[in-house]
Amino acid sequence: MRHIFENVFRGQTVLITGDTGFKGSWLAVWLLNLGANVVGYSLPPKNAKDNYVICGLSRRIAHVNGDVRVFDHFHSVLSKHKPSIVFHLAAQALVLDSYEDPLSTYSTNVMGTANVLEAIRHVPSVKVAVIVTSDKCYENKGWVFPYREIDPLGGDDPYSASKAASEIVTCSYSRSFFNDCEKASIASARAGNVIGGGDWANNRIFPDCIRALESETPIVIRNPEAVRPWQHVLEPLSGYLRLASLLYTQRIEFSGAWNFGPSRQNVVTVKQLVEEIIKQWGAGSYVVNSSEDGYKEAGRLSLDISKAVNKLGWKPALSFVQNIQFAIEEYKTDTLCDEEVFDQRVEHIEQYTKLSESLC
Template sequence: MSFQNIYQGKKVLITGHTGFKGSWMAIWLKELGADVYGYALAPQSEMDNFVICNLESQINHYEGDVRNGKKLKGYFEEVQPDFAFHLAAQPLVLLSYQDPVGTFDTNLMGTVNFWEAVRATPSVKAAVNVTTDKCYDNKEWVWGYRENDPMGGKDPYSASKGCSELITNSYLESFFSIEGTCNIASARAGNVIGGGDWALDRIIPDYFRAFKVGEKLEVRNPYATRPWQHVLEPLSGYLNLAAELSCKGKEFTGGWNFGPEDVTNYSVKELIDEILLLDNRGGYVIPEGTKKLHEAVLLKLDISKAANFLKWKPVLSFKETVDFTLKGYIDDLNGGNNILKARSEQIYQYTKTAIAKQINWALEWK
């Protein structure tokens, strides 16, 4: 499997491993033969990917808050990881309005505490801070944001992620720029979907919650476009980036975008319509009088830097993305004891697809 020669037998520490992306990353790294260590808050519900995959029994699970810098640094000192990925965050825009202080505290000081822990642990050779496309100052222009565009954010969540990027760059310039120090980077991705995500106020989890109880979802912003990605797409980017940082060093430090091809932004309505083409048991309604809303109508990432220098690009078409996502949720809704196996099979199928399509990262790290 791709990346196995990089991560097999290595200690990899993930903050936020009980979250959606973090739990998928833990599964993938486990499949690669890594010794996976997680530091995160307890999962929020029994439907969380971490819980339904029974990951607590599969990896080294440690409960802790990234706002507790002393505890986080102590865990790094105990583990002595080779790689570190920072995925712990308050990830919801709506919640950031309800709890701006907690959002800024987690997303800013959590980032500071992560880099302080990395700085105090010489065993870490490569570390990646995972943020979001919302870190950019959103002008809603028709072309994608590049890594050197200004950070911004009008809502507390987006602003906190822009700040997290500035913090990362500050640590890069101040502490990690000379040879012999850890090679660090940040990774920015768009709207990530896939089985195991049951967070509130997200369109796909909301759709499948309605699906589960036989109701139709009310879609209030059907025309907003997003850079939809299956969760494995950015994770392949993070793993690729950390591999390059580990093997090739400082030239791969800094910020990186991981998103779909420029022509593959789709609206909320188009996304749900594609689900219905594959499985017509659900449905949605658009309230009367709904108009195209101004808020975040356009949001794109320019991935040319990753394509040219990392030789990374996404694997799945829009239809394949929806198919992978639907399969994941059907596995969740059917329940049973084999969801972890189903996740591993999706990772295998994704990697196999990448190799068949001659995607460079899948071939280089094979």
């Protein structure tokens, strides 16, 4: 059976920015499982229940506390560890926080990305970089059809605008400095809302639901009819890994922007999501409170994944119900030690890989 990542990660040094975060910590577990030497660069974890902490990653990877806004420090870490592959996930990742502190959102998400790319430009060991942004990088026109990589970038709230700007910085670096086969190959990856164990961010619907269910209080939802793409964190991560593996083996041909969204059946309303969570948790209730805050929340936005499906051979592997089942199991780890949590994550990764390979 063809391995979906072409076995490129075994023995490679791979640096992840944002390794203490939700997606970065899952990516670190996956890369360890693929035999990579993982280096992490980010701010310290925020919460004792974060995935990074409960998987015991501080003992398993070479983590460096640092701020991507400080070029010299990031550059020195990159020069020291000499990775061949970089995944840039460090970001201020929340829309509501971006309204509270737009400047630090812009400095982290825009200048942070510029610093990472500038450092890569000066460290020749790096052959591949995947810069992670968001589905929110597109100018949201309220279309009912999905957004393609060629659609205009934009963003009303500071987070969305920062992700669009990060895309422009990446495209500019790619065209100006990484445009021949001798240099690193650079791509950007755009995904939507993801779910999975160990995410405790505020104002994200899945962690908000779990907090309410654990405290036996009703889940409060703001926009029950808002339609969003929901996918387990392993879905976009498999896309990032597939993209990096093809960039590594075939280089510049795979540069550019890539959407990694769910299949159509996983684009459902907040209400449908919450009802499925309650069903699988086995208890709970919800109430609707539309007046909870005054900030604007964008309407429908979904991603067209034809490019990734046709050119990368990537496609989502989990049904809507499987996405929720994986995530609920991963949140129910309070009685497990970090070895057991790590093993559970690996088991889900292996189940996911089998499913993905069966679809190839």
